[in-house]
Amino acid sequence: MEPSPSLPPGVAFMNGPHGTCPTCSVPGRALYSVARVPSTSNVLFHTRAEARAVPMGALELATCDSCGLLWNAAFDEGLVDYRQGYEETQSFSPTFRSWLDATASEIAQEHQLEGKLVVEIGCGKGEFLASLCAASGARGLGIDPSASAGRVDLSSGAGLKFLLEPVGNINPIDDVELIVCRHTLEHIFQIGPFLREIERACSPHTPLLIEVPDLTRVLTEGAFWDLYHEHATYFTLGSLVRWIRSMGRPVQTLERVYSNQNLMLFSDPGRPDDLQLQGESPTEQRRALDQFNQQAKDSMARTNSLLNKIQAQGGTSVLWGAGSKATGLLVTLGVEDQVAAVVDINPDKTGSHIAGTGHRVIAPGELQEIKPDLVLVMNSLYCDEISANLKAMGLAPRIEALA
Ligand SMILES: [Zn+2]
Known part of the structure; x- marks a missing residue:
C-alpha cells in the first residue's frame, strides 16, 4: 500500500x-x-x-x-x-511506586516466600525485587546484565543479591521458590529459547510470574507511541497464554493489571492448568489490529493538529513524562519546535535530552518560567498527580492525556 x-x-x-x-x-x-x-x-x-x-x-x-x-x-x-x-525506573512517581508496592504485597500474600529464594530475571534496579522481599521475608536474587542496585536496600527481606550476567551464563541455582520476569520478555526476540534458559538456570518445575506490556490497549487506542525498536516481541492476553502453553507450562492466573496497560501471568508446573483462561482468540485479535490501523492514523492527525494549532497561536506546548512514550511520540510524528520541552519528576533526568529529537528534559519547577499553554500527558495514570503539581505552581494550562 x-x-x-x-x-x-x-x-x-x-x-x-x-x-x-x-x-x-x-x-x-x-x-x-x-x-x-x-x-x-x-x-x-x-x-x-x-x-x-x-x-x-x-x-x-x-x-x-x-x-x-x-x-x-x-x-x-x-x-x-x-x-x-539507561534509565528504566519510574519509581520517582508516587503513583508508580505505590502500584509497585501493592503488587509486591499481593504476591507476598499469595505465596509463602518467607526465607525462600525468589529469582528475578531482568530486575533492572531491583526496586520490585526489594519490595517483594520486604513484603514477604524472601531472599532475592536479581539477574540482569544491566542491573544496578544503587538505590535499593540490600537488607530487604532476607537479603538481596545481584548477578550482572545474561541468564544464559548463569549456573543452575538450587531451591528457587519463584521466578519473576517483569518487563523483560518484550525485549527478547527468541522468547522460546530464552524461557528454556531461565528454566535451565532455575529448574523447569519452578513457578513463574510474568509481566509484560499489553498490546491490546495499544491496538484499540492506536497508541503508536508505545511501539519501539527495542521491543522485539509484543503480547496480548491470548498470544501470551497460547505461547506459555506451547512451551508445556500450565497457567493459573492471566489478567490485565496497571489500568489495563500490562499483562500478568502465573504458571506453576505443580498445579493443574486453568483452561478457562484463554484471552483473545486470533480472530478477535485480527479485529483489534484493524482498529489500530484507523485509530493510530486518527491519533497522529489529531496530535499533530493540536501541537500545530498551539504553535500557530504563539503558544507553548510541553510533554510530561520523559520515558519511551515521549520518544515514540516525538520521533514518529517528527516533532521539532512544536514542543518546547519534556517535563519529568525524576531529578536524574533533568537537563538530559530525548533520544532522536534532542528535546530537553526539565524539572516541573521550570514550567513556572515556560508557562505552557498545553501539557500533553504521556500516561493518563499520572493525570491527577500532574494536575496537582501544576496547580501547586499556580499554573492552569490545558492538560491533554494521550492515553
Ligand atoms: Zn505464531
Whole structure:
C-alpha cells in the first residue's frame, strides 16, 4: 500500500506477508512501519547533539495470524544498548511506586516466600525485587546484565543479591521458590529459547510470574507511541497464554493489571492448568489490529493538529513524562519546535535530552518560567498527580492525556 500523504514521513500502514513467526514458524503478516526510530528509546543524553546522533533502527510491526504473537521484524539486537545511561525506573512517581508496592504485597500474600529464594530475571534496579522481599521475608536474587542496585536496600527481606550476567551464563541455582520476569520478555526476540534458559538456570518445575506490556490497549487506542525498536516481541492476553502453553507450562492466573496497560501471568508446573483462561482468540485479535490501523492514523492527525494549532497561536506546548512514550511520540510524528520541552519528576533526568529529537528534559519547577499553554500527558495514570503539581505552581494550562 502506498503511504498516505497525510502520514508523517517514514510511517506506513500495510497488510502483506512478512517473514515467519518467531515461535510457531507460520508466515507472518506486516502491519505498520516507521523507517527511522531510536534503537533504544528509553536512553537519555547529556547533549542535544548526542541525542540526535543516537543509532537509529526501524520498526516493522508484524503478526502471526495463527498464534497472535506480534514482533518487530526489524529488531536488531546489536543496536540495543542498555548500559549507556539507561534509565528504566519510574519509581520517582508516587503513583508508580505505590502500584509497585501493592503488587509486591499481593504476591507476598499469595505465596509463602518467607526465607525462600525468589529469582528475578531482568530486575533492572531491583526496586520490585526489594519490595517483594520486604513484603514477604524472601531472599532475592536479581539477574540482569544491566542491573544496578544503587538505590535499593540490600537488607530487604532476607537479603538481596545481584548477578550482572545474561541468564544464559548463569549456573543452575538450587531451591528457587519463584521466578519473576517483569518487563523483560518484550525485549527478547527468541522468547522460546530464552524461557528454556531461565528454566535451565532455575529448574523447569519452578513457578513463574510474568509481566509484560499489553498490546491490546495499544491496538484499540492506536497508541503508536508505545511501539519501539527495542521491543522485539509484543503480547496480548491470548498470544501470551497460547505461547506459555506451547512451551508445556500450565497457567493459573492471566489478567490485565496497571489500568489495563500490562499483562500478568502465573504458571506453576505443580498445579493443574486453568483452561478457562484463554484471552483473545486470533480472530478477535485480527479485529483489534484493524482498529489500530484507523485509530493510530486518527491519533497522529489529531496530535499533530493540536501541537500545530498551539504553535500557530504563539503558544507553548510541553510533554510530561520523559520515558519511551515521549520518544515514540516525538520521533514518529517528527516533532521539532512544536514542543518546547519534556517535563519529568525524576531529578536524574533533568537537563538530559530525548533520544532522536534532542528535546530537553526539565524539572516541573521550570514550567513556572515556560508557562505552557498545553501539557500533553504521556500516561493518563499520572493525570491527577500532574494536575496537582501544576496547580501547586499556580499554573492552569490545558492538560491533554494521550492515553
Ligand atoms: Zn505464531
